[in-house]
């Protein structure tokens with residue numbers, strides 16, 4: 001991959017990377033389109049497919065993460081992807097099985113709340129693998145989805161802090177017609193759970209309505225979201241947060257332009273969503 005990346009650079013071809021964990025859906029394909037628009041028809045769009053073990057806690061079932069490589073290849077081909085990067089664990093974490101692998105990338109501020117506190121080892125795995133993907137593919141542009149708002153903020157910070165010579169682009173969340181944000185994890189939902197999963201986008205819409213005329217205390221909105229989630233017997237609120245979209249600093253007063261994020265277990269499946277109010 002590095003040889004290809006270097007060769008493309010020498011030829012003056014622009015390279016765009018869409019990092020994924022596979023099991024692709026329309027949301028991923030929209031990131032491919034954004035990458036293509038950014039680098040132009042002559043450029044090379046690379047999609048990486050790698051279910052990164054270090055961003056899963058031992059309690060989270062890495063083995064259960066959905067996989068369908070054949071389908072991913074077909075979708076990539078149809079979307080005009082130039083190359084798929086499918087690294088092995090041995091390439092991404094050399095010597096790990098023998099206890100030799102010992103280098104990780106840690107962002108220390110933006111990772112403190114939300115997904116960072118709910119999943120304490122998660123972001124260390126994400127920043128490490130994304131830094132490594134940047135080093136392997138050598139892209140000029142890397143595209144991430146806004147659905148993982150905190151992840152996109154952390155990666156943007158990391159790219160600046162570590163002087164990666166590339167631009168991080170954050171592309172809008174794609175949704176089902178009824179509002180559910182597209183996610184590979186939606187595939188785990190049965191019919192009843194799928195229906196109750198709408199509570200995430202409904203909570204966003206309700207908070208958006210609530211702050212249209214005047215600011216509202218975050219504590220009040222949090223209580224309203226918790227009450228709303230409780231009306232769905234299969235759903236359990238993990239967290240809801242209101243914060244500045246750039247700094248991720250929690251807001252006490254919520255107004256138009258404040259970012260909201262929430263994580264909800266629906267059955268056994270943990271879903272996240274976010275939006276600007």
Ligand code: PAF
Pocket residue numbers: 019020021050052055126129130148151
């Ligand atoms: O968002 C994801 O799918 C993953 O966290 C990423 C960025 C591909 C890193 O493994």
